Amino acid sequence: MASKCWCCVNPEEESFHHLFFRSYAAKKVWSYFLSCAGWIKVNADAASRGNPGRSSIGFVLKNEYGDVVYAYGKEIQEGTNTEAEAKVVGDALKYCIEQDYVLIDLHTDSVLLHNVISRKWAVPWSIAVYVEEIKELKARANVTVSHTHREGNRLANHLANYALDVGHIEYHYFGDLDIQGRRIVNNDKLQCPYLRIRVVRR
Numbered sequence: 001m002a003s004k005c006w007c008c009v010n011p012e013e014e015s016f017h018h019l020f021f022r023s024y025a026a027k028k029v030w031s032y033f034l035s036c037a038g039w040i041k042v043n044a045d046a047a048s049r050g051n052p053g054r055s056s057i058g059f060v061l062k063n064e065y066g067d068v069v070y071a072y073g074k075e076i077q078e079g080t081n082t083e084a085e086a087k088v089v090g091d092a093l094k095y096c097i098e099q100d101y102v103l104i105d106l107h108t109d110s111v112l113l114h115n116v117i118s119r120k121w122a123v124p125w126s127i128a129v130y131v132e133e134i135k136e137l138k139a140r141a142n143v144t145v146s147h148t149h150r151e152g153n154r155l156a157n158h159l160a161n162y163a164l165d166v167g168h169i170e171y172h173y174f175g176d177l178d179i180q181g182r183r184i185v186n187n188d189k190l191q192c193p194y195l196r197i198r199v200v201r202r
Contacts, residue, residue, distance in 0.1 A: 058159025073163030
């Protein structure tokens with residue numbers, strides 16, 4: 001008799017297909033890397049050195065095949081990381097709508113911002129203006145907002161930090177990216193999930 005899986009509420013047969021494609025855990029992992037046809041996947045991130053301090057934003061748009069459509073990074077006025085995270089989401093949505101993308105799958109690694117936009121948490125006063133702008137932009141398109149871990153947001157994070165070092169950056173396809181950016185995209189396209197392993201030290 002085949003063993004039952006441990007990853008689902010209602011355990012199923014522990015087959016290769018179930019563990020890597022049909023289980024809840026597999027679907028969550030693959031959703032970080034794959035978008036549905038017609039949707040544009042947007043990863044947005046910000047950096048703040050000092051917090052508050054020098055801040056920058058970075059976002060990347062990918063089509064359903066995982067190809068880079070557009071990547072952007074720039075330094076913004078000094079502020080906190082939370083303010084920068086809110087600004088990058090607004091700027092990314094604004095760019096998408098200007099380019100007539102109406103199916104937008106937005107990913108942020110900020111739990112605070114995700115929960116504020118999803119109306120699970122109250123809006124902090126420091127980002128109230130940005131959140132109001134995000135709500136207005138969301139009303140103009142079909143937008144899903146998801147929380148992603150740092151590992152799923154590496155290219156946007158790289159763009160934000162790279163912009164702090166070199167200034168304003170803008171890329172329109174894969175070949176324009178710097179070598180580190182191209183390496184991150186290639187690793188993502190291999191579709192090997194990043195795994196976090198907690199080591200208990202004694």
